[in-house]
Amino acid sequence: MQRYLMNFDTRRMENRQEECLVIGSGVAGLTAACQLARHGHHVLLVVRDTLQDSNTSKAQGGIAASLGKDDNPQLHLADTLVAGAGLSNESVSRMVVTEGLADIRWLAANGAEFDCYADGTLSLGREGCHSRNRIVHSHGDATGAEVARALNEMVAREKNIRTMEGCYVVDLLVHQGRCYGATALWHGKKICLRARHTVLATGGLGRLFQHTTNPDGATGSGMAMAARAGAELADMEFVQFHPTALALAGCPNFLISEAVRGAGAYLLNSEGKRFMPECHPMAELAPRDVVARCIFREMTKAEVSHIWLDARHIENVAEKFPMIAATCREYGVDIAKDLIPIAPAAHYMMGGVHTDIWGRTNIEALYACGEVACTGLQGANRLASNSLLEGLVFGRRVATIIGKTRLPQAEAGLFWREEKLAEESHAGMMADRKASQQILSRYLGIVREAGEMAVGEEKLRELAARYEGCSAASAAELDLRAGLICGDLIFRGAQRRQESRGAHYRSDYPDKDESLRQHFGDRRKVYDEAERFGDENIAAAAVLGMA
CATH class of the missing domain: 3.90.700.10 (Succinate dehydrogenase/fumarate reductase flavoprotein, catalytic domain)
Structure with a gap:
């Protein structure tokens, strides 16, 4: 797997520095940014398109929460575990369904409007695998848009949050197991975003398939960049x-x-x-x-x-x-x-960047929340309307743990570069992206089989080989490259899991195998990657904002 997708040298790029870098404008990213800012942290919130573009804004059904008189967190937990088909982490799930009640009330107290009856009680809907009416919704079927509206208005009011739209984050910058920010394309210009803490909230990867409910930005870019940087990914077979x-x-x-x-x-x-x-x-x-x-x-x-x-x-x-x-x-x-x-x-990726109960990854100062993360809640199959709930809970928890984390000062003079990638244009790039979508849809769809997957895996790797060792030239090519990486990870997970469980169904292994009631992960070994200015250059670099 190629480490960097573009040639760059952070010494020669515009450098922007902030305490916290949050990447993504869905419910998880916006919640993390708001909660960080309200606790006195300075945040740079960057998004590839606009603040209004996310899976969150498209969500219809609502937010699952045991707010009805005949409901309680234990019942919600039980339904979550049933849907998760044996792979949902019970302690994580219990935490989410319990703490999430206060997060929904926080959202309502800060301007989100949810549908209520005439007496003021919440109108709660029912969805698949729920044993109670517990879906909090807004304007009938526009819950995500309302949540996004309320959170974006909160972001706009926070003086501690700076935003950058049209900023495509490309690669994470890691040294000795610690993340120091990322490189990005901002309106076609390469820039360096340095931060003490970096939060991935980049969403899912539905656009890797021919037919998807996801918006254009759901290309797996966050999962792919995390994988290239050495983060552990888990449960990638569960789409x-x-x-x-x-x-x-x-x-x-x-x-x-x-x-x-x-x-x-x-x-x-x-x-x-x-x-x-x-x-x-x-x-x-x-x-x-x-x-x-x-x-x-x-x-x-x-x-x-x-x-x-x-x-x-x-x-x-x-x-x-x-x-x-x-x-x-x-x-x-x-x-x-x-x-x-x-x-x-x-529609949704249950797997992703593996985190603990606070959203921490195996890379120090790198956190993940929302669909890009694999927290243990969703298991092998997400329960309906648990996604917005997870984003609220883990966005807040990431902000909380950042506030409690004391990192040592960054080593002076660190810089990163990649200058050996071939600068080649790929005339057939859009055709290759369509081909990759066809491959994943054909061989990693609702029903899978070992021989068929082997054929698809080989086809995808042949596509990826065309780009290996090359520097990406555009956001469209970055999307393709991310899809090729994530597709390979899905193939690997699907071949390893020789059973049928949740969203992963194999016609050659149609039953559950309890010996495989475990999580499969992938992690690329990454060595120290930063270089250091000579002592005589550190002061000059600091003046330029690069040290």
């Missing part, structure tokens, strides 16, 4: 496919929230027959991996590209789910009168 994404030719795979099924919608096969009651006791509200596989089976059996979601019998369905109704209407589907064409699409 969740959401059962119900809009499936119309030429249209984006817009998510049809699980909350629609929670309100009573049915899944119908190509013959118009309901099939989920025969597949699982919870029928349409079974765990996501179960529902996605059952839909895939029906599609394969009938040789069709989609099946149907029937919400016509739900009273006032368009009023309950206004964003879904409006989007479907744009594409000629009236959810109150028409069947909705749906198919599974890549």
